[in-house]
Amino acid sequence: METRKAVIRIEGLCKSFGDNVVLDHFDLTLYEGENLVVLGKSGSGKSVLIKCIIGLLHPDAGRIEVFGENVPDLNYTELDQMRARVGFLFQSNALYDSMTVRENLEFPLRRHWMKTPQKEVDERVHEVLKNVGLAHTTEMMPAELSGGMRKRIALARTLILHPSIILYDEPTTGLDPITGMEIIELIQQVQQEYHTASLVISHDLKLAQIAAERVIMLIDGKCYAQGTFNELRASTDPKVKAFFD
Amino acid sequence: MNYPAKSRVFLHEIGELTRFVLRFFREAFRPRYEFSELVHQCFVIGYKSLSLVALTAFIMGLVLTMQLRPSMVRYGVEAQIPAMVCIAIIREIGPVITALIFAGKIGSSIGAELGSMRVTEQIDAMEVSGTNPFKYLVVTRTMAATLMLPVLVILADAISLFGSWIGVNIYEVLSFRLFYTQVIDNLAYYDAIPAIIKTFFFGFAVGIVGCFKGYFSTKGTEGVGRSANSAVVMSSVLIFILDLLAVQVAELIWDF
Numbered sequence: 108m109e110t111r112k113a114v115i116r117i118e119g120l121c122k123s124f125g126d127n128v129v130l131d132h133f134d135l136t137l138y139e140g141e142n143l144v145v146l147g148k149s150g151s152g153k154s155v156l157i158k159c160i161i162g163l164l165h166p167d168a169g170r171i172e173v174f175g176e177n178v179p180d181l182n183y184t185e186l187d188q189m190r191a192r193v194g195f196l197f198q199s200n201a202l203y204d205s206m207t208v209r210e211n212l213e214f215p216l217r218r219h220w221m222k223t224p225q226k227e228v229d230e231r232v233h234e235v236l237k238n239v240g241l242a243h244t245t246e247m248m249p250a251e252l253s254g255g256m257r258k259r260i261a262l263a264r265t266l267i268l269h270p271s272i273i274l275y276d277e278p279t280t281g282l283d284p285i286t287g288m289e290i291i292e293l294i295q296q297v298q299q300e301y302h303t304a305s306l307v308i309s310h311d312l313k314l315a316q317i318a319a320e321r322v323i324m325l326i327d328g329k330c331y332a333q334g335t336f337n338e339l340r341a342s343t344d345p346k347v348k349a350f351f352d
Numbered sequence: 353m354n355y356p357a358k359s360r361v362f363l364h365e366i367g368e369l370t371r372f373v374l375r376f377f378r379e380a381f382r383p384r385y386e387f388s389e390l391v392h393q394c395f396v397i398g399y400k401s402l403s404l405v406a407l408t409a410f411i412m413g414l415v416l417t418m419q420l421r422p423s424m425v426r427y428g429v430e431a432q433i434p435a436m437v438c439i440a441i442i443r444e445i446g447p448v449i450t451a452l453i454f455a456g457k458i459g460s461s462i463g464a465e466l467g468s469m470r471v472t473e474q475i476d477a478m479e480v481s482g483t484n485p486f487k488y489l490v491v492t493r494t495m496a497a498t499l500m501l502p503v504l505v506i507l508a509d510a511i512s513l514f515g516s517w518i519g520v521n522i523y524e525v526l527s528f529r530l531f532y533t534q535v536i537d538n539l540a541y542y543d544a545i546p547a548i549i550k551t552f553f554f555g556f557a558v559g560i561v562g563c564f565k566g567y568f569s570t571k572g573t574e575g576v577g578r579s580a581n582s583a584v585v586m587s588s589v590l591i592f593i594l595d596l597l598a599v600q601v602a603e604l605i606w607d608f
Contacts, residue, residue: 161480183484191482201477203469215481268481 111138113172114272114304115160120169122155129155131328132169137272137306142298144307144315146350147325153308154198156325157274160306161195162186173272194265194273194303198280200257202249202264209245212236212264235263238300239293255286262293266301273297275307279314291317312351324350372564376494379487389492397458397493398500402507408453409508413441413515421523430524434531435538437516443543446509448595451554454501455587459562462493463583466566467576475567490563497559502551546602553594561587 115137122130129152137143147153158164160171162178171178173189181189203211212232216223223231236242239259249257258278265273278294279287291314298305307318315322316336324332324339324347332339332347340351417437424430466489469475478485517531565583569575 163476163479187482187484190480193480195477195480197473197477199473201473203474203477204472214478215483264477264481 111140113137114139114174115306116170116172117160118170118172120156120159120171121167122152122159122164123167128328130159130166133325133328134330135323137304139271139304140298140302142295142305142307142318142320143323144309144319144321145323145325146310146312146315147308148310148350151325152328153310153325154276157195157276157306157308161190161193161274191268192271194268194270196258196261196265196273196275196278198277200249200261202257202261204249206249207245208236208241208247208249208252208260211249211260212267215264215268231267235266238266238297239263253286254282255289258282258286258290259293262290262297266297269301270303272304272306275305275309277309277311278307279309279311287311287313294318326350368568369561369564372490372567373560375486376491376560379484380491380495384487386488386492389488390495393492393496394500397496398503401454401457401500401504404457405450405453405504405508406511409446409450409511410515412445412449412508413437413512413517414519416440416445416512417516417519418522421519433520434516434526434534438513438535438539439543441512441516442509442539443547444595446512447505447547447551447554448591450505450508451501451551451558451591452588454497454504454555455558455584455591458497459558459583459587460580462497462559462562463566463569464576464580466490466493466563467569467579468573470567470569471572471576486567490560490567493563494556494559497562498552498555501555501558502548505548505551542602542606546598546605550594550598550602553598554591557590557594558587561590 113136115135117133117135120130120133120135121128133152133156135143135145135156145153145156155164159166160173160178162181165179173193176185176189178186178189203214206214209232212235213228216228216231232245233242236245239262241256241259241263244252244256244260249260252260275294278290282290294305294307295318297303305318307314309315319336321333322336322339323330326332326346332342332344334342339347342348342351417433420433420436421430424433424436466475469489475485475489478488513532513535517526517528520526520531562583565579565586566576569579571578
């Protein structure tokens with residue numbers, strides 16, 4: 108029996124694009140401080156799932172409760188306030204390419220509905236850059252950074268609002284194994300330091316093995332199986348087994 | 353050709369554009385205001401278009417004068433060239449040609465910039481960080497285009513008339529002072545004011561269409577190119593439609 112409080116609770120989530128059913132009555136619960144990995148093949152609807160959670164896509168049916176509030180029912184202002192507490196790391200990093208690293212990091216603080224004093228902005232920029240190990244890059248442009256550095260800066264930008272939940276969209280995709288491993292370690296380090304709950308969307312088994320407390324298999328748009336990594340790896344279900352083989 | 357489907361797509365786009373415009377007015381007058389970004393966009397949109405607008409305006413005045421001259425000489429009214437050129441430039445050619453050049457330079461650049469931000473998920477990143485990308489990107493760019501085009505048109509008119517004076521002086525000697533006296537004597541408020549007012553609408557059309565096309569860009573880099581291209585085409589057509597309406601409204605008000 109789980110004693111921690113649920114920060115995200117999804118029930119019966121359905122999402123289709125035309126005739127293509129992507130999510131079909133999908134259920135998920137993420138608890139405070141938990142590291143949950145959703146594993147699935149490419150095109151299985153993993154990115155659609157987290158875009159629904161953050162309100163970038165509107166579900167066809169079902170409830171998506173974040174901090175107890177149903178996301179599809181929130182108005183613009185409420186959605187903005189919820190998003191300030193939920194970080195999102197894009198697969199493509201989505202750094203603002205016309206801004207320096209510092210401006211990228213300052214952007215959410217400066218434009219946000221909460222006014223942040225300059226001294227605090229500077230402190231937070233310094234803190235998050237130090238935590239991702241890139242304190243020397245403040246005046247660099249995104250184009251001058253390597254893939255791994257860009258991922259770290261994107262994570263730093265996510266951390267700057269001190270979110271309670273971080274959603275990671277394929278954090279290790281497109282990175283070499285060594286850089287991928289560094290990012291996995293960084294995800295764990297961030298979770299320990301900021302006590303965030305993490306929902307990681309991936310098809311990377313190594314990431315799931317190292318970082319996940321619990322793993323959910325997204326197959327045929329449903330929560331097909333869940334458990335620890337080792338439990339799922341030992342599963343005899345052909346669909347689960349096929350993924351691990 | 354599938355006309356019903358094409359009509360449906362066209363009407364859908366008109367509906368979406370209307371909703372986009374309504375959202376612009378809703379967001380523009382609600383805090384928080386992005387003054388520093390607005391000033392930055394005014395610099396990018398206004399100042400950086402100045403050289404292109406100035407060059408084309410100068411050539412426009414010069415060529416118009418050179419083309420008009422043979423006909424005017426044939427009728428023995430070459431003394432009326434300054435008056436005729438100034439009316440043509442101030443009332444119609446200056447605003448419309450400058451707006452079309454503006455659409456080509458600014459409309460396409462806004463469409464491509466926002467389009468590439470959309471396909472690289474930068475707009476989504478702004479949204480998920482709890483900021484309002486519509487206010488930051490669309491409102492500032494559209495307002496800057498609306499405010500800067502009239503300024504550019506006034507400058508273009510002045511430069512164009514200077515080009516016209518050079519054109520006159522290729523064939524005869526006419527002092528700058530006398531040329532401008534003839535220009536001012538033949539200008540009425542009715543010539544200048546409606547022409548300036550309509551450029552606010554032209555600027556708004558260029559800004560909002562560029563933002564609309566870029567903001568809803570899809571299908572990767574190909575989509576970005578298409579957004580930039582269709583922003584120019586759509587805003588150019590809108591400039592002509594608005595010009596037609598402006599002439600009708602101005603005449604109606606003048607007659608009334």
